[in-house]
Amino acid sequence: MEASGEAADNGGEALAEDVTPALHKYLMDITKEIRELKNDITALNTSFKQDFASFKEDVYNKLKANKDELQDQKKSFNEAQTHIEELEAFNLEAKDTLLTTLHEQRKLQDKLTDLEGRSRRNNVRIFGVPEGAEGDSVPRFVEELLQRKLTLPEGTSLLIQRAHRATARRPGPGETPRSIIINLLRFDTKEMILRKAWQKRVKLGNSPLYFDNDYAAEVVQQRRAYMEIKKTLKAKGIRFQTPLTRIRIHWTDGPRLYNSAQEAAKEMRKRGMDVQMKEADEERTMEERIHAAWTWQHVGEPGACGGLTQRTRGRLQEFRRAEDRGNI
Structure with missing residues (x-):
């Protein structure tokens, strides 16, 4: 072991x-x-x-x-x-x-x-006198025309200081004759001539003559804007007046005074009238165009x-x- x-x-x-x-x-x-x-x-x-x-x-x-x-x-x-x-x-x-x-x-x-x-307040414009009808002396022609056509009181002295054709290009055959501008010494004489001329139809031969105030160019342009409005009012038998650059329309509810063609046209459209305004007549003012263009505030x-x-x-x-x- x-x-x-x-x-x-x-x-x-x-x-x-x-x-x-x-x-x-x-x-x-x-x-x-x-x-x-x-x-x-x-x-x-x-x-x-x-x-x-x-x-x-x-x-x-x-x-x-x-x-x-x-x-x-x-x-x-x-x-x-x-x-x-x-x-x-x-x-x-x-x-x-x-x-x-x-x-x-x-x-x-x-x-x-x-x-x-x-x-121009003592001036009168005569439209429609054919070119050459005045002869060689416009003042003498105008004096005789007014005395004869307006049947002025005998012995009325018009005291015409100047009379001449409008300073524009002489129109050709068939074109509208230039107006004649008369400058009078007295304002009341001018008013008498217009009053008598507007009371009757004055003709020179077969040519109708129209008498009016001698307005400044800016006033003429503003008055021209009422042309379509006046046509419409005449067609409707509505009485109106155009004092300088405004228009007074005698409506059935009373007369109203308008300061521009746009204002009058707006009122007429409200009353159911169709007013065809030209584009130039409805053109916006410079201030309105500036406000529309400048949107910043x-x-x-x-x-x-x-x-x-x-x-x-x-x-x-x-x-x-x-x-x-x-x-x-």
């Missing part, structure tokens, strides 16, 4: 001696592989850190570039917004200045028209261009003061 036990111990020691080198080699191999794996992981980690750092730097650079670009765009947008605000302010101030100037120009034009009308305080209107208004006020001093 003892012999067999010793044999077993000796066999175990021999097996241990055989296994230990193999295990040691195995462990060494594992350790080596672990060390190599660790080195690979370390190298991979270093490469990853480098790649991540490079990626981070690229992202940072791109974000910085985008930020700079956004700041530039914001700056450009702010500058564009400022320019637009300045442009809006300028346009609004220019609109106000233009409307103010147009208003002042209209007032001056009205004054000029009034002065011209006053200088003032919002808040005026911009940097506000001084433009102030300077213009100041000059206009200086002009008005100088004009008022001249009228004293």
Whole structure:
């Protein structure tokens, strides 16, 4: 028994001696592989850190570039917004200045028209006299024509200062003859001639003659706008009068005075009348066209261009003061 036990111990020691080198080699191999794996992981980690750092730097650079670009765009947008605000302010101030100037120009034009009308208040125009019928002296022809055709009281002195054809191109055969303008010394003589001429039909041969006031060109243009209105009223048998640049219509509910052809036409359409106005007669005024074209409105305080209107208004006020001093 003892012999067999010793044999077993000796066999175990021999097996241990055989296994230990193999295990040691195995462990060494594992350790080596672990060390190599660790080195690979370390190298991979270093490469990853480098790649991540490079990626981070690229992202940072791109974000910085985008930020700079956004700041530039914001700056450009702010500058564009400022320019637009300045442009809006300028346009609004220019609109106000233009409307103010147009208003002042209209007032001056009205004054000029009034002065011209006053200088013509002793004038009479005769329409329809054939060209050449006046002979070599228009004043003498007119004197004889009025005395004969209007049956003026005997001994009436017309006191004609000047008489001549309208200063226009001499018409050709078949064209409308030029009117004759008569300047009288006395206003009451002019009124008497028109009153008598309007009470009867005056003819020179087969040519009907028409007598009227000598209006300024602007007044003639405004009166011409009532042409279609007067035709419609005549067809309806409605009485009307045209004092200077207005029209008075005698409706069944009483007379009404209208300041423009557009105003009268609007009223006639309301009353069921078909008035065919020419396009030129219904043309909008300059102020209406400016309001339609400029749709911007003032919002808040005026911009940097506000001084433009102030300077213009100041000059206009200086002009008005100088004009008022001249009228004293």
